[in-house]
Amino acid sequence: MSRSPAPRTISADAEPALSPTTTPPAQDRPTAGPAPRRRPSAVDTGWMLGLFGTAIGAGILFLPINAGAGGLWPLLVVTVLIGPMTYLSHRALARFVCASPKQGEDITVVARDYFGEGAGRVITVLYFLAIYPIVLIYGVGITNTVDSLMVNQLGLPQVPRVLLSGALIALMMLVMVAGQRLMLAVTRWLVYPLILALLGVTVYLVPTWQVGDLAAVPSAGELTLSVWLIIPVMVFAFNHSPAISQFSLAMQREHGARAPEAASRVLRRTTVLLVLFTMAFVWSCVLSLGTSGLQEAREANLPVLSHLANVHGNPLIGYLGPIVAIVAIVSSFFGHYLGAAEGAAGIVRSMLPARARPPQERTLRRAIAVFIFLTTWAAAVLNPSILALIESLAGPVIAVILYLMPMYAVRRIPALAPYRGQLSNVFVTVAGLVAISGILFALVR
Numbered sequence: 001m002s003r004s005p006a007p008r009t010i011s012a013d014a015e016p017a018l019s020p021t022t023t024p025p026a027q028d029r030p031t032a033g034p035a036p037r038r039r040p041s042a043v044d045t046g047w048m049l050g051l052f053g054t055a056i057g058a059g060i061l062f063l064p065i066n067a068g069a070g071g072l073w074p075l076l077v078v079t080v081l082i083g084p085m086t087y088l089s090h091r092a093l094a095r096f097v098c099a100s101p102k103q104g105e106d107i108t109v110v111a112r113d114y115f116g117e118g119a120g121r122v123i124t125v126l127y128f129l130a131i132y133p134i135v136l137i138y139g140v141g142i143t144n145t146v147d148s149l150m151v152n153q154l155g156l157p158q159v160p161r162v163l164l165s166g167a168l169i170a171l172m173m174l175v176m177v178a179g180q181r182l183m184l185a186v187t188r189w190l191v192y193p194l195i196l197a198l199l200g201v202t203v204y205l206v207p208t209w210q211v212g213d214l215a216a217v218p219s220a221g222e223l224t225l226s227v228w229l230i231i232p233v234m235v236f237a238f239n240h241s242p243a244i245s246q247f248s249l250a251m252q253r254e255h256g257a258r259a260p261e262a263a264s265r266v267l268r269r270t271t272v273l274l275v276l277f278t279m280a281f282v283w284s285c286v287l288s289l290g291t292s293g294l295q296e297a298r299e300a301n302l303p304v305l306s307h308l309a310n311v312h313g314n315p316l317i318g319y320l321g322p323i324v325a326i327v328a329i330v331s332s333f334f335g336h337y338l339g340a341a342e343g344a345a346g347i348v349r350s351m352l353p354a355r356a357r358p359p360q361e362r363t364l365r366r367a368i369a370v371f372i373f374l375t376t377w378a379a380a381v382l383n384p385s386i387l388a389l390i391e392s393l394a395g396p397v398i399a400v401i402l403y404l405m406p407m408y409a410v411r412r413i414p415a416l417a418p419y420r421g422q423l424s425n426v427f428v429t430v431a432g433l434v435a436i437s438g439i440l441f442a443l444v445r
Helices: 042-055 063-067 072-098 107-115 117-153 161-178 180-204 220-237 241-300 304-312 315-351 361-382 387-412 414-419 423-444
Strands: none
Touching: 042 180, 042 241, 042 315, 063 220, 063 241, 063 304, 072 107, 072 220, 072 241, 072 387, 072 414, 072 423, 107 117, 107 241, 107 315, 107 387, 117 161, 117 315, 117 361, 117 387, 161 180, 161 315, 161 361, 180 241, 180 315, 220 387, 220 423, 241 304, 241 315, 241 387, 304 315, 315 361, 387 414, 387 423
16 A cells, blocks of 8 residues: 655755645636735745746757757747747646645655656656756766866866866755755856846847848748757757746745746746847847858857857857856756756655655755765766767657646646646647657657
């Protein structure tokens, strides 16, 4: 006979969870009275920036090259689609956690509560495997980027890789171990310069814009194929699902019964921020490089800012590229660490015998932190070249968890019944199927 897991949260802070509520909140159903308008709290603003930072990883430096491959018309279509896709899918995942009758439980516990122990364990393992390899790659990425900046731009002697990687990963880990409050504060200081850097490059490139053959009108088949292949790239460039579970728990602590409404507001603002600054950067880079420039950057396997620095002969952009990459990696590492630690904790708890005493929360958090630090450090020292492979393998799992699992839960789980019958559910389901099929097609072509 299976036992219900004890309430646990892999929050970096040992903050008390809310008391269980019997009636799950729902944003779309009538409430007893009009909801008072709330100004964004410091927690809401911190999480908005944290989710933005989670989405904007180092991959943004390659995003214009991939997204602009089909020309302006496919890019225009995905620009229109990516905002609703990002907001509605992440809102659905946040509702998946917030609407659980057992308040204060993370996504791994909620999944077992909704779907049963067996299916819940499978989801927990997949959730961990989709996020944890990306944490390893960020350890590799931060080491390579800082090493290159020190040697090539600053002219400093090369530091032994084992020492450099250990120091850099330890610094990032210290922020996470110190707690969510410090993580949100550091993210706030990181994201503002990142936004300014993206905006600065966007504006700087305006005088070099050229439409040229980018505006060639493709056939209906070519347009459909291009959009189909670009959508997975955009989905994962805007993905901040690894932090959604802990974000949802923070909304429960901050807003109580109105957590789903608060989560929706924060996610809406995050999506607007992502679309405005990221897509403006993408469009500006694509228009500046043109078809031939994008092809050259792709063949050289260079980040877009490095290629722009070579094209325009501007050393400032040459320095800006590594700095943007470092800031993007660190901010994205924080959000992915939350998801990986959460998944690891869920796996440990699910493997315990029914009568076993659950581990103390602090002990479990520390053990997971040590495990992630050591394995990320080892990956950074070994410097594997497996980023594309890991993204390809993790991509379909992330799409299933982000797009399809919440929609399936809406159809099956009574706590999510108030969200049934909405057109947005159809949109999210179709978008998820398109993203997954696009990934699989790209793997076999």
